[in-house]
Amino acid sequence: MVTYIVRRLILLLPVLLGVSLVSFGLLQLVPGDPALILAGEEATEEVLARIRHEYGLNQPLPVQFLAYLRHAVTGDLGISIQSRQPVAVLLGQRFPFTLKLAFLAIVVSATLGVVAGVIAATRRNSTLDLAALLGSLVGISLPIFWLGLLAILVFAVKLRWLPAGGTGTLAHLILPALVLGAASSAVIARTTRASMLEVLRQDYVRTARAKGVDERLVIYRHALKNAMIPILTVFGLEFGYNLGGAVLTETVFSLPGVGRLIVEGIFARDYPVVQGALLLVATTFVLVNLLTDVAYAFFDPRIRYD
Amino acid sequence: MKRTMALWLVGLLAASGLILAQSAVGQQPTAGGVLTFAAGSDPDSLDPQNTQSNPGEQVNRMMYDNLVRFNAKMQIEPALAQSWTQSPDGLTWTFKLRKGVRFHDGSPFDAKAVKYFFDRVLGDEKPFKASLYTPFVQGAQVLDDNTVRVTLKQPFAAFLFRLAHSAGAIVSPAAHQKWGKDFALHPVGTGPFKFVEWIKGDRVVVERSDAYWGGRPLLDRVVVKTVKEDSARVLMLESGDADLIINITPEDIPRLRKDPRFVIESIPTARALFITINVKKKPFDDVRVRRALNHAVNREAIVKSIYQGNAEVIPGIVAPLQNGYAKLSGYAYDSKKAKELLAQAGVPALKVKLWSPKGRYVKDFELAQAVQQDLAAVGIEATLSTMEWGAYLSATKTPAEQTDRELFLLGWSPSTGEAHWGTFPLLHSSQQAPKGDNRGFFASKALDDAMDKAGTATSDKARLAALREAQQIVINDASHVFLISPNMIVGASKKVHAVVNLPLELTYLTEKSWKEK
Numbered sequence: 001m002v003t004y005i006v007r008r009l010i011l012l013l014p015v016l017l018g019v020s021l022v023s024f025g026l027l028q029l030v031p032g033d034p035a036l037i038l039a040g041e042e043a044t045e046e047v048l049a050r051i052r053h054e055y056g057l058n059q060p061l062p063v064q065f066l067a068y069l070r071h072a073v074t075g076d077l078g079i080s081i082q083s084r085q086p087v088a089v090l091l092g093q094r095f096p097f098t099l100k101l102a103f104l105a106i107v108v109s110a111t112l113g114v115v116a117g118v119i120a121a122t123r124r125n126s127t128l129d130l131a132a133l134l135g136s137l138v139g140i141s142l143p144i145f146w147l148g149l150l151a152i153l154v155f156a157v158k159l160r161w162l163p164a165g166g167t168g169t170l171a172h173l174i175l176p177a178l179v180l181g182a183a184s185s186a187v188i189a190r191t192t193r194a195s196m197l198e199v200l201r202q203d204y205v206r207t208a209r210a211k212g213v214d215e216r217l218v219i220y221r222h223a224l225k226n227a228m229i230p231i232l233t234v235f236g237l238e239f240g241y242n243l244g245g246a247v248l249t250e251t252v253f254s255l256p257g258v259g260r261l262i263v264e265g266i267f268a269r270d271y272p273v274v275q276g277a278l279l280l281v282a283t284t285f286v287l288v289n290l291l292t293d294v295a296y297a298f299f300d301p302r303i304r305y306d
Numbered sequence: 307m308k309r310t311m312a313l314w315l316v317g318l319l320a321a322s323g324l325i326l327a328q329s330a331v332g333q334q335p336t337a338g339g340v341l342t343f344a345a346g347s348d349p350d351s352l353d354p355q356n357t358q359s360n361p362g363e364q365v366n367r368m369m370y371d372n373l374v375r376f377n378a379k380m381q382i383e384p385a386l387a388q389s390w391t392q393s394p395d396g397l398t399w400t401f402k403l404r405k406g407v408r409f410h411d412g413s414p415f416d417a418k419a420v421k422y423f424f425d426r427v428l429g430d431e432k433p434f435k436a437s438l439y440t441p442f443v444q445g446a447q448v449l450d451d452n453t454v455r456v457t458l459k460q461p462f463a464a465f466l467f468r469l470a471h472s473a474g475a476i477v478s479p480a481a482h483q484k485w486g487k488d489f490a491l492h493p494v495g496t497g498p499f500k501f502v503e504w505i506k507g508d509r510v511v512v513e514r515s516d517a518y519w520g521g522r523p524l525l526d527r528v529v530v531k532t533v534k535e536d537s538a539r540v541l542m543l544e545s546g547d548a549d550l551i552i553n554i555t556p557e558d559i560p561r562l563r564k565d566p567r568f569v570i571e572s573i574p575t576a577r578a579l580f581i582t583i584n585v586k587k588k589p590f591d592d593v594r595v596r597r598a599l600n601h602a603v604n605r606e607a608i609v610k611s612i613y614q615g616n617a618e619v620i621p622g623i624v625a626p627l628q629n630g631y632a633k634l635s636g637y638a639y640d641s642k643k644a645k646e647l648l649a650q651a652g653v654p655a656l657k658v659k660l661w662s663p664k665g666r667y668v669k670d671f672e673l674a675q676a677v678q679q680d681l682a683a684v685g686i687e688a689t690l691s692t693m694e695w696g697a698y699l700s701a702t703k704t705p706a707e708q709t710d711r712e713l714f715l716l717g718w719s720p721s722t723g724e725a726h727w728g729t730f731p732l733l734h735s736s737q738q739a740p741k742g743d744n745r746g747f748f749a750s751k752a753l754d755d756a757m758d759k760a761g762t763a764t765s766d767k768a769r770l771a772a773l774r775e776a777q778q779i780v781i782n783d784a785s786h787v788f789l790i791s792p793n794m795i796v797g798a799s800k801k802v803h804a805v806v807n808l809p810l811e812l813t814y815l816t817e818k819s820w821k822e823k
Contacts, residue, residue: 032696036703038350040358044437045741082350083506084490093506149537156545164545165538166531167508254533256507264507269696 001297004305008290012283019282020072023275024065027266034081034269055081055272068275077279078272082265087276090261095280097167098257101180101249102242104173108181109188110235114224116185117192117231121200122219132189139186148179148252165254176253180246184238191234195227202226228299236292243288244281333803339821340527341802343813344539344548348507348532353490354475355426355433360811363472363721365510365530367806367814369410370475370495373401373420374466380576380629380723380809382466386415386476386496396461396764403452407519409478410500417454421446422479424456435473438722461762463769467629467722472812498523498817507532514817524820540797543568549802549821552813554795556614556669562797569800572616572793576627576809577719578728579667581660581677581787582746584713586706589653596784598647599713600637602684608676609790612669616793622781623718623729624773625791627809630725630760632774634781636788644684660688661714663698668792674715677787688713703739706747713787716745723810725773730757733785748785 035051036043052058056067071078077087120132155175156164163172199205200223208218245259258277265273297303349362354370357363373387387401407415424446427436442465444457458465468474481494493501498520499512510530514523531548533539540558542548544565554562554570562570581599589595605619618626621636648654658681662674671692678688693701702714720727731737734757735749753776760772781788794811801822807813 030697031700032694033700034696036699037696038358039434043743046432046437047434050432050434084351084356084487085506090506149541152538152541152545156547157541160545164542164547165533166542166547167505251535252538254508254531254535254538256505256532260507260534267694267696 001294001305005290005294008286008293012286015282015286016279017069019278020069020275021065023278024061024068024271027269027271027274028061030266030269032269034271037268038081051081055079068272072276072279077276080265080273081270082268082273087272090273091258091276091280094256094258094261097255098243098245098250098259100173101176101246101255101257102239104177105180105184105242105246106235106239108177109184109238112181113185113188114192114231116189118196118219118224120189120193121196124197129193132193136186136189139182139189142183143248144179144183144246145248145252147182148176148249151175151179152252165252167255172253172255176246176249176255179253180242180249184242187238188231188234192227192231195230196223199223199227225299229296232292232295232299236288236295240285240288243284245277333822335524335803335818335820336823337522337524337820338526339823340529341525341550341815341819341821342529342531342548343550343815344531344533344542344552345813346532346534346536346539346553349504349510351490352493352501352504352510353433354473354477354495355435356490357472358434361530361532363810364812364814365512366472366475366493366495367497367812368499368512368528368816369493369497369501370477371497372471372474372476373403373469376470376723376808376810378806378808380627382470386420390466392764394764396463396762397458399456399458399465400449401454401456403454404519405452407496408517409481409494409496410515411478411481411494413478413480415476415496416451417448418451419476419479420454421448422482423474423476426482435471438468438471438473461764463761463763463766464722464724464726467724467727471722473721499525499528499815502527518817520817523817525815528815543797543799546799550796550798550805550813552794552796553668554797556612556616556795559614559616559795567800568797569802570795570797571807572795573807574618574625574627574809575719575791575794575811576625576723576728577667577717577811578620578623578625578791579670579673579715579717579789580623581674581713581715581789582702582732583784583786584706584709584711584746585749585785586747587710587712589651589656590712592651593784594647594651595653595656596787597637598644598651598684599681599686599787600784601640601644601647602686603637603677603680603787603789604639605790606639608673612672612676613790613792616795617668617790618793620788620791622777622788623732623786624725624777625719625728627723627791628720628725628728629723630728630770630773632725632770632777634774634778636781637784641680641684648685654685656686658686658688659710659712660690661698661702661711662690662692663695663715664692666695666698667715667717670715670717673789677715677789702745703743705740706738711745714745718743719811721810725777726757726760726769729773729776729780730761733757733780746785748783750779750783750785753779753783 035048039047116132120129152164155162162175208222245257247259247263250257250260262277345361347361349365350359351357351362354366371386374382375385377383388404390401392399427439442459442462444459447455478494482489485492498518500515502511502513504510513527516522536555539551543551562568583590609617621634624631662671664671678690681688731743733748735754737744738747739745756772756776763769804819
């Protein structure tokens, strides 16, 4: 198992190299001059020249890319063109918000989704099942942006139960986590339902019932545990996606996370920030996938990694 | 004898003033409280000589002072400098500084600090805003602790306006020397509020500086939050999470106005919106075509329907709140005249390219659409297209040989608040893109001369006369399709008082701002 994990971690390096190359290339293709955007409409030629010189924007592209790589391997991800702060520091400040939000969201969506999916599967074709299916359809279809604003309108403006956005306390994360989690829970619910239905048909479930095992134990200990593999996959994907920064949720709720950092960086053509952030996102995604794969082995002892 | 009389007079005036104020307002300013201000973007820097956007300038105005500042009517008034004199040849300005002022770090504010400011902007560090001063400032000398002499390379009539610009804020030399490049993260000024923390992308927190020379600030703390989404900002005001918000979209105004908890103010700004014409491209080199474009647009209808009255028609490129604005008559809405002029110029049916940004200025794209419709009514088929702001900036700054741009919407708000900076960068022939912001390549010797006269004038009278002349030339030559000046819309809870809304689209708090409990 350990060698497997180490091997997977080593594979991280070519992934990061590829991400660097692609993000660098794509950013250069986009029209727009970061110096102009930073300096604003009232920029003089000397200010623009100074910005370009400071960030090496005039050098040939391969030179810029190699210089970037050289610094990146030592942990120096460059300086943000917009805020003139080290990119690593910026990421260090913003990532905890994204991490907290993604974690809370996955807790919400896992709870909601799995419970709804199990209920739907065990009471198949009943009204509860239809309700859960409809609920998940609405959840997947509703734009998260709209849902977020609606949540603020109801819970912050009308009811005054929760803050309308920003940071400060755990209460500030409740609405965003609920909104983000609701969207993910729909996918998890559907996957859980399908997987559970598959498992509940199996012979060993019939045997367990015949043995006289309590129905709840049958469902949660025997069936659900065996149904977890596809559900885990979805957990991993959703968590990884949210760690990449749920930019719409972050924008609506004014959370300073990585998603907004990337999008704002793209609009400002802040190359170092976008590249650095994408490297971070790629790393977290690879690690989450690894975690998911290791978790498979926990749920299904037949899976071995050596 | 004189002195005691003067003191009595002051006392009497103060007392009567207080009584009048009491009876007029019926409310006593209360000390204390935290005010939450939701702005649309994060500051780019808190170092005034390197700050390039309004969010940063707003926060800086709470933490720093300049030698002189703007009052609400955009006139110059003393701040850190109590008085000043100008030599007859206009080359030397002598400032007498306020005594007993200290920076937030305890170091004294004196003539050495002012000299440090000038040395910094003129020196090798080359902060971003240095070009506001380098073309015409020679240097500064300390005459004594409270007197500083500034020498100019040539007379510059708008010098005081440059000093009142946000980039003229005086920073603590001790702090700047200590922190160097990181000064922006540890700002130290003489302002009513001192820096507490800046969580990037989230908020800036400042707290009152008890020793402020203008009096102990009434508010304890100001939290400036970054809330990007327009609707979210409005919701924050309604939920009470914000006491003050800016950049409210016109659609939200009627609903907020009906709510007795809030006060919504629509304030005229120094910003002008216009459509730049590429005068190097045929047929826009013909002044008749440009005048026709101007006659075709129904500006009054635009102000009414698109801006719901929250804008003002302007005759030229200068907005009324820019110091030096001349009240001239612009182009009347006359589609018949427009068609005549087009026929005379030999282009009765014209196809043009109209570009506009989306979301950069208030209702920019809707404004462009209205212009497109007005042009269609006089036989001009305009294809309207938009692009993302960063791309737009680049696409409108390429030199004449490399571009096919024809008509494009832009805005301009001179951050010095006066008309020379409202005209020179956009129209002087030396500022043609890509070097400067004359993105339409306009060149007129008469205008250049008028601008140069306005720039070097040694008396206010001469400056204003030259600016008036320049504005008339611009209108006659129809360098742009002149449009409107949009208002800035600020919303606050009824409990908030004495917020400063400067027509430079800057909203901030001072020592006099207060909040009811």
